[in-house]
Amino acid sequence: xxxxxxxxxxxxxxxxxxxxxxxxxxxxxxxxxxxQALIYGMAAAxxxxxxxxxxxxxxxxxxxxxxxxxxxxxxYHHFDAGTSFLGVIPGTDQMLITLPAAVLVAGLAAALVGxxxxxxxxxxxxxxxxxxxxxxxFLFISLKxxxxxxxxxxxxxxxxxxxxxxxxxxxxxVVLCFAAAYYLFLRRLVxxxxxxxxxxxxxxxxxxxxxxxxxxxxKLYAFILSGMGAGLAGALMVNFLRFASPDMMHWxxxxxxxxMVILGGVGTLAGPFIGAGVLFTVExxxxxxxxxxxxxxxxxxxxxxxxxxxxxxxxxRKLTGGQK
Amino acid sequence: MILLIEQLLNGLQYxxxxxLLAAGLTLIFGIMGVINLxxxxxxxxxxxxxxxxxxxxxxxxxxxxxGLVASAIAGVLVELGVMRRLYARDHLDQVLATFALIxxxxxSTVLIFGRQPLFTSLPEMFSGSVEIVPGLPYPSYRLFVIAxxxxxxxxxxxxxxxxxxxxxxxxxxxxxxxxxxLGVNIGGLYTAVxxxxxxxxxxxxxxxxxIMSVQVGMGDEIILATFVVxxxxxxxxxxxxFVAGIVLxxxxxxxxxxxxxxxxxxxxxxxxxxxGVGISSxxxxxxxxxxxxxxxxxxxxxQG
Amino acid sequence: MNHVLEIAGLTKTFGGLxxxxxxxLTVNAGEIHALIGPNGAGKSTLINQICxxxxxxxxxxxxxxxxxxxxxxxxxxxLGLGRTFQITSLLDDMTVRENLALAVQARExxxxxxxxxxxxxxxxxxxxxxxxxxxxxxxxxxxxxxDLAHGEKKQLELLMALSQRPRLLLLxxxxxxxxxxxxxxxxxxxxxxxGDCAMLLVEHDMDAVxxxxxxxxxxxxxxxxxxxxADEIRANPAVRDAYLGEEDT
Numbered sequence: 092x093x094x095x096x097x098x099x100x101x102x103x104x105x106x107x108x109x110x111x112x113x114x115x116x117x118x119x120x121x122x123x124x125x126x127q128a129l130i131y132g133m134a135a136a137x138x139x140x141x142x143x144x145x146x147x148x149x150x151x152x153x154x155x156x157x158x159x160x161x162x163x164x165x166x167y168h169h170f171d172a173g174t175s176f177l178g179v180i181p182g183t184d185q186m187l188i189t190l191p192a193a194v195l196v197a198g199l200a201a202a203l204v205g206x207x208x209x210x211x212x213x214x215x216x217x218x219x220x221x222x223x224x225x226x227x228x229f230l231f232i233s234l235k236x237x238x239x240x241x242x243x244x245x246x247x248x249x250x251x252x253x254x255x256x257x258x259x260x261x262x263x264x265v266v267l268c269f270a271a272a273y274y275l276f277l278r279r280l281v282x283x284x285x286x287x288x289x290x291x292x293x294x295x296x297x298x299x300x301x302x303x304x305x306x307x308x309x310k311l312y313a314f315i316l317s318g319m320g321a322g323l324a325g326a327l328m329v330n331f332l333r334f335a336s337p338d339m340m341h342w343x344x345x346x347x348x349x350x351m352v353i354l355g356g357v358g359t360l361a362g363p364f365i366g367a368g369v370l371f372t373v374e375x376x377x378x379x380x381x382x383x384x385x386x387x388x389x390x391x392x393x394x395x396x397x398x399x400x401x402x403x404x405x406x407x408r409k410l411t412g413g414q415k
Numbered sequence: 416m417i418l419l420i421e422q423l424l425n426g427l428q429y430x431x432x433x434x435l436l437a438a439g440l441t442l443i444f445g446i447m448g449v450i451n452l453x454x455x456x457x458x459x460x461x462x463x464x465x466x467x468x469x470x471x472x473x474x475x476x477x478x479x480x481x482g483l484v485a486s487a488i489a490g491v492l493v494e495l496g497v498m499r500r501l502y503a504r505d506h507l508d509q510v511l512a513t514f515a516l517i518x519x520x521x522x523s524t525v526l527i528f529g530r531q532p533l534f535t536s537l538p539e540m541f542s543g544s545v546e547i548v549p550g551l552p553y554p555s556y557r558l559f560v561i562a563x564x565x566x567x568x569x570x571x572x573x574x575x576x577x578x579x580x581x582x583x584x585x586x587x588x589x590x591x592x593x594x595x596x597l598g599v600n601i602g603g604l605y606t607a608v609x610x611x612x613x614x615x616x617x618x619x620x621x622x623x624x625x626i627m628s629v630q631v632g633m634g635d636e637i638i639l640a641t642f643v644v645x646x647x648x649x650x651x652x653x654x655x656x657f658v659a660g661i662v663l664x665x666x667x668x669x670x671x672x673x674x675x676x677x678x679x680x681x682x683x684x685x686x687x688x689x690x691g692v693g694i695s696s697x698x699x700x701x702x703x704x705x706x707x708x709x710x711x712x713x714x715x716x717x718q719g
Numbered sequence: 720m721n722h723v724l725e726i727a728g729l730t731k732t733f734g735g736l737x738x739x740x741x742x743x744l745t746v747n748a749g750e751i752h753a754l755i756g757p758n759g760a761g762k763s764t765l766i767n768q769i770c771x772x773x774x775x776x777x778x779x780x781x782x783x784x785x786x787x788x789x790x791x792x793x794x795x796x797x798l799g800l801g802r803t804f805q806i807t808s809l810l811d812d813m814t815v816r817e818n819l820a821l822a823v824q825a826r827e828x829x830x831x832x833x834x835x836x837x838x839x840x841x842x843x844x845x846x847x848x849x850x851x852x853x854x855x856x857x858x859x860x861x862x863x864x865x866d867l868a869h870g871e872k873k874q875l876e877l878l879m880a881l882s883q884r885p886r887l888l889l890l891x892x893x894x895x896x897x898x899x900x901x902x903x904x905x906x907x908x909x910x911x912x913x914g915d916c917a918m919l920l921v922e923h924d925m926d927a928v929x930x931x932x933x934x935x936x937x938x939x940x941x942x943x944x945x946x947x948x949a950d951e952i953r954a955n956p957a958v959r960d961a962y963l964g965e966e967d968t
Contacts, residue, residue: 148507207704210711214450215650217510218642219707225639226700233693235686280833287837288830291821294810301770301808302825302883303796312831342639346514353511383526389518396512397500 099274106267110260123331126263128371129270130328132364135351136277137320142349143358144281145313146293150217151204151224152321152348155197157340159322161231162193164243164335168236171246186249186256190326197322198315200227205314209307224342231337242336249330256330266327270364273320278360280316289313350392417551422672423665424547428557428626430664431564435619436637437644437656438571439612445651446608447502452513453493454616454641455634456520461486461617463524466533466629475538475625482621483614490613494606502605517635524631532628560622567615568657575653580604640667643703649713659714663699670695721748722781723887723917724769729778731764738764740941741778746887746917751909753920753932757961761941762921763805766891769919770802771795783886801885801916805892807872809864815875816860819847822879850878855904870901877908887917894924906930929953937961 106125113121134156141147166189169175169182176182183189208219237243248256255261280286288309291299296306329335338344347370355366373391377384440454464485469478493516501509536542541556575581583604620634627633644663648655675691682690706714724746731739739761746752754762767773769780771792780788787795810818823843824830837843851857856874864872873893880888893909894902906927909918922928928935928949935952937945939961945952952958 142507148510150510207707210707213506214444214448215646215712217450217506218646218650219703222639222643222646222700222703226697226704229693229696229700233689233696235689239689279836282837283835284824284829284832284837284840286833287821287824290813291810294812295808297772298804298808298810299825300792301796301802301804302822302879303793304825304830305791305793309830316833343635349507349511349514353507357507383522385518386522386526389515389522392515393497393512393519396508396515397497 103267103271107264110263122259122263124371124375125368126266126331127328128368129266129364130324130331131348131351131371132367133270133273133327134321134324135348135355135363135367136273136360137317137324138348139352139357139359139363140277140280140289140320141310141313141317142352143362144286144293145289145310147209147310147314148217149208149220149314149317150342150345150349151220151222152317153340153342153344154204154224154227155201155318155321156325156328156344156348157231157335157337158200158227159193159197159325160329160335160339161237161243161325162196162322163189163249163326163329164245165237166192167245167247167249168243184247184249186251186330189249190323193322193326194319195322197325198319200322201315201318202311205311205318209310209314221342221345224340224345228337228340228342231340238336240337242334242338245329245333245335248333262331266331269323269327273323274360274364277320281360285309285312350388354392354395417548418672420548421551421553422668424553424557424561425672426665426668427661428560428564428664429668430661431561431568432619432623433637433641433644433664434564434657434660435567435615435622436641437648437660438567438653439615440641441645441648441651441653441656442608443612444645447498447605449498449501449509450506450513451498451612452510452638453516453520454612455636455638456517457486457490457493457613457616457634458620458637459520459524459631459634460489461620462624462629462633463528463533463620464617465621466535466624467528469535469624470533475535478535478624479621482617482624486617486620487610487614490616491606491610493613494609498609499602499605521631521635528631530631532630533624534628535625537625556625560626563618563622567618571653580607640699643699645713647703647706647713649716652713652715655713655715663702666702667695667699670698722746723748723750723783724919725779725781726765726769727779727781729765729768729775729780731761731768731773731775737941739768739775739938742938742941742943743778744936744943744946746919747933748886748917749913750933751913751918751920751931753922753928753935754938755922755925755928755935756938759940760938762938763891764941765938766802766889766919766921769795769889770800796883796885799884799886800889801880801883801887802889803873803876803880803891803893805895805921807869807876809872809875809879811865812863814861814863815856815867815871816847816851818864818875819850819879819882820844822882823847823850826883846882850882854878870897870904873897873901873905874908877905877912881912881915885916887919888912890918890920890922892921892923894922894927902927 106129109125110122113119134152138149138152141149165176166182167184170184171182174182204220204223207223208216211219231237232240248262250256251265254265256265288299288304292304292306292309299306325339328339351366351370352363353366354369355362355364373388374384377387436454436458440451443449443451461482465478465482468481469475472478497512497516501512537556541559544552544554545558546552640663644656644659647663648659671692674695675688678687678691710716722745726745727743729739729742730737742765744752754765756762764773768775771787771790775788778788779786782795782798782800785798787798810821813821820843823846824837824840827843829835851860854874856871856878859867859871864875867875877893893905897905902924909931920928920931932949934946934948936943937952937958944961945955945958947955
């Protein structure tokens with residue numbers, strides 16, 4: 092227990108130092124890259140809660156990520172133009188409003204998709220989540236007011252009282268704090284009474300039903316919580332990149348989230364963050380050398396899936412002598 | 416009226432394409448219990464092989480043959496090299512491995528053919544059009560596609576309902592353990608079924624190539640519509656794939672053809688255009704939502 | 720009469736096959752009622768209809784006076800229905816202790832809490848400790864279920880079902896695959912529990928049935944061919960023909 096806190100605190104400090112390291116070494120792109128990887132890690136971690144802990148293989152997670160992002164984009168658009176969403180809801184650039192709104196809307200979307208898809212399981216569930224995500228993708232493409240295929244520019248990052256959010260380093264630290272808070276939230280969640288029920292459902296749904304658990308309700312609740320997390324990540328990403336586009340919810344993005352989860356290790360807390368960091372680093376590094384970076388990524392993924400169980404976390408655990 | 420008939424035929428042609436893809440996918444799931452995201456990649460392989468050979472030789476038919484052979488070989492190789500190791504794994508591993516295959520197939524195709532789309536010409540004998548009703552000349556090639564699709568549907572019906580292989584297929588779809596218990600050469604059956612599914616996907620790819628542009632990523636778009644077909648039809652049901660494929664193909668085509676025009680009567684032109692295109696591209700997914708509300712397992716779901 | 724379970728005219732068909740054919744039976748409070756019959760007689764189908772995993776085509780099921788015929792499985796559990804499975808069905812990645820804790824937690828409620836710590840719920844863990852202390856499984860509390868012996872899994876299933884404090888416990892072949900000694904332990908455990916709940920016992924082991932059952936119902940081809948106390952069933956010629964006779968040969 093003590094050791095875990097020590098590791099967490101060390102990692103947090105190291106990450107907090109990234110902007111200074113970047114400035115010292117002249118690698119100014121580092122802050123931006125690590126920030127993005129942290130946000131992707133949050134999205135992957137939210138997916139991992141239903142995938143790894145709950146056994147629900149959702150292939151539509153990017154939809155909630157994108158929806159969260161669009162909430163920020165759309166609210167900024169109306170703020171900028173001095174108009175109102177649907178003529179009722181005024182726009183805003185206040186992060187204390189946009190983020191909760193993004194989480195809420197993503198949760199609503201997850202409630203809809205979950206209610207439809209969780210009535211089945213297995214292959215149907217995978218295909219239905221995939222299809223609904225694609226529906227949201229087409230929805231946002233058709234919204235010409237919000238840029239259609241091109242997406243929305245958010246010219247200025249949302250404001251947070253007392254902070255200069257136009258400073259890239261400040262923004263990075265805000266993102267880091269959100270990522271840390273989300274990690275701690277998930278850590279708490281999987282240890283909670285609800286987390287135990289979800290773990291039970293993954294292992295044996297029939298048994299849980301025979302103990303009086305209405306598994307559908309619990310799975311739906313987990314699905315919504317997970318979608319909210321992805322919405323938060325999406326909202327942060329749009330703040331971080333100052334741009335929202337339908338690409339955020341393309342189905343290959345859902346695939347990438349899954350890859351992050353499996354690379355890092357399914358059903359582990361740190362795994363998705365590690366997986367996100369590794370995949371994002373591999374992608375950006377390879378992309379520098381070849382436009383065909385997807386080929387080695389594909390081969391790497393295939394090899395990992397066919398040969399290993401447990402991803403990189405299992406490897407780390409093996410190397411550190413079976414410690415947790 | 417004439418426009419309506421024309422669009423109905425276009426819808427039918429799209430519908431049989433969806434059916435060719437969905438039939439293979441649903442068979443593969445029904446028998447092996449695996450989900451194959453890379454099915455669209457096999458469609459792309461068929462289209463590229465067919466287009467390239469027909470450009471080189473100038474013969475559509477040589478291209479057709481090449482496309483079928485290439486996709487079937489690709490399918491068999493995928494089965495032997497990858498899928499075989501996944502049957503006993505959970506769906507997550509299957510999803511990830513076949514997603515990896517998509518990345519590999521797509522990038523390999525870019526490496527070989529580049530990003531420029533290939534264009535092929537129609538076969539000589541189907542380059543004209545037929546006047547099916549007075550005042551409506553309809554491209555004979557599209558009629559040919561429809562005929563091929565319906566013939567394949569009939570052929571599959573015979574195969575599944577009248578042959579020993581079909582019996583195994585039907586038994587396998589409802590009870591996988593039983594087929595294993597029958598002492599059938601399961602490995603061979605699986606490879607054959609996967610090859611057949613790949614062949615059908617390749618056929619769809621070659622048939623579509625003179626109508627749509629042959630380019631990387633073409634499989635990714637259509638595979639999502641195919642999933643919708645499989646889900647609506649009921650996973651594992653070829654009959655469901657046929658019905659859902661035709662209905663969705665028609666609905667999709669009709670929405671795209673007429674919805675923007677209809678909306679233009681109630682709102683300004685450009686907005687109506689955008690909204691109409693948006694709603695019609697969401698159309699099949701909305702249909703899926705409605706059908707799932709009524710029948711959570713699809714229209715023709717196998718028992719159990 | 721004080722029926723815990725009352726089944727009337729229950730019929731279930733699969734295609735052309737009638738699995739349970741107009742079955743009626745009752746279980747009284749505190750009673751162990753055995754359901755016997757040859758393989759394929761429809762016993763498991765009947766159990767699954769009582770649990771709610773299968774919907775009958777016709778007939779009614781009442782639990783403690785309430786019509787539960789159309790209720791989903793989880794709601795039946797809330798009304799006091801517990802079960803064990805023919806093929807043991809447990810949470811394989813968890814330890815014996817954790818399995819029991821989850822069963823107790825499921826009954827206690829608070830299952831939607833996301834900010835508590837399941838490991839700190841004293842009311843759950845105290846009860847688990849109590850159950851384990853009274854059981855032969857006590858020393859095995861920290862073992863992962865996947866590593867348990869078959870007999871131990873059967874015992875754990877029973878403990879989990881009892882921890883739900885059901886009014887009626889459905890036991891689907893609790894002796895299946897057990898050795899002589901283990902069977903005797905299981906019989907003792909069931910006898911010890913008989914004061915707490917009524918039981919409907921599906922079982923092939925006739926020694927166990929006659930040791931435990933207050934009443935016996937015989938099912939053949941989905942139909943009730945006889946019902947009565949142990950002696951009546953032993954003496955019933957139709958039962959001997961259909962069922963008990965097979966064992967003599």
